[in-house]
Amino acid sequence: MDDSELTDVLEDAGLSPYQAEAYVALLGLGTASATDIADSCDVPDPRIYDVLRDLETKGYIETFQQDSLTARARNPDVVLEDLRSRSSKYLNAAETIEERWNQPEISDHEVSIVKRFETVVSRARELIEAAENQIQVGVDPEQFYAVREELIAAHDRGVNIKLSICTGAGEDVPPLSDIEGTCAEARNREIPAPFFVLVDRTWTCFAPHHDSVNEYGVLVKDRTHTYVFHWFFLTCLWEIWDTLYTERTPETPTTYVDLRHAVRDIEPLLNEDATIEAVVVGYDTETKESVELTGRVTGIDYTGSNIGRTDPVPLAQLAGRISATLVTDDGTYEVGGWGAVIEEVEATEITITNVEYE
Structure with missing residues (x-):
């Protein structure tokens, strides 16, 4: 670094142009008269005395009388610090x-637009790590591996995970051995789709698929x-696509995180x-407190319900109000x-x- 560059840096550090020039000159001279x-x-003679006193006040130099005002640079520890x-x-x-720039503060916003896809993936991984109840995921094979470890950890915690793996032409889905342990059920959408993660009915991470012209994300x-x-997720990434993997067996209790899917299976049984015994976990809609109820499902109700039907009710018909009656002790x-x-x-x-059955 030459004298000119050093002078500029010292000015950036708070010295005036004259102070910076005088200090750099004194570093080269060692001990010198004013x-x-x-x-x-380039400090004018009439100004040099004031400049040196200011540098002494700042701790850069010390002055003393030796025929005339003389100065020398102090140990630079203070300056260096x-x-x-x-x-x-x-x-x-x-x-x-x-x-x-990469990730704006999110806590005070309901909706944030971010510029980089990496920001969306990073936030999705954090949210998956913190998930408590349910996750819905739509990813391509490469994105699946980007969040796989977090999905495994969430699955091990008992979080219910639905995984839609979206593939393009000639693109293979990951092997079942890699999917197992990451979700309760996985399906394959054979069309490219946006990156999508929904956590605990509260957070959504969304970004257009990689062929999109614009790179952005929505949190x-x-x-x-x-x-x-x-x-x-239900209509585009899940409902009509074939199942790749499921943990459900005839021997295991069937758990739903969406009442609509439960109703589709319960209605034919009713x-x-x-006699259908069930455990319901959720929230009291008035107090917002957590509840867990055990009892018998004795009825269901939804817009346009048709008791006696033999085919599964279409998902679209369950888009309105829907409820189940649970009788407990x-x-x-x-x-x-x-x-x-x-x-x-x-x-x-x-x-x-x-x-x-009776």
Whole structure:
């Protein structure tokens, strides 16, 4: 670094142009009189005395009388500490600017638009790590491996995970050995689709698929908006596509995280006069407190319901109000699905523990 560059840096560090020039000149001279210092830089003679006193006040130099005012640079420890501190602040500022550009503060926003796909994936991984109840995922094979470890950990915690793997022409799905342990059920959509992660009915991470012209992502923390994304997942990424993998067996209790799917299976059983025992986990819609109810499902109700039908009810017919009646030892409860208001309980998990026929 030459004298000119060093002078510029010292000015950035808070010295005036004259102070910076005088200090750089004194570093080269060692010990020198005020007039010699002025002759070695562009500081005017009448100003050199004030400049040197200011540098002494700042701790850069010390002055003394020796025929005339003489100065020498002090041990640079104080100067170096100041410069390094400023350097650290600049570095921290640069890192903060980069971080905020990549990922804006989300906690105070309901919807955030981000510029980089990597930001969406990073946030999705964090949310999967923190998931408590349910996750819906739509990914291509490469993206699957980007979140696979987090999915395994969430699955091990008991989180219910639905995984849609979206493949393009000539693209293979991951082997079942890699899918096993990441989800309760996986399906294959044979068309490319956006990156999609929905967590606990609250958070959504969404980004257009890699062939999109624009690179951006949407991060949503809002139950109402997330409900719209939930229906995108059901209709576009899930309902019509073939099952790749499922943990469900005839011997295991059937657990649902969506009342609509439960109703589709329960309705035919009720039509056959079956006794259906179930455990419902969810929230009291009035107090918002967590509840867990055990009892018998004795009825279902949804817009346009048709008792006696033999075919599964179309998903679109379940888009409106839907509820199930649960009779427990403590009373009878109306159980609703996502966003329930009229019913007494919003169910987040329904487990059918036993089905008996008379």
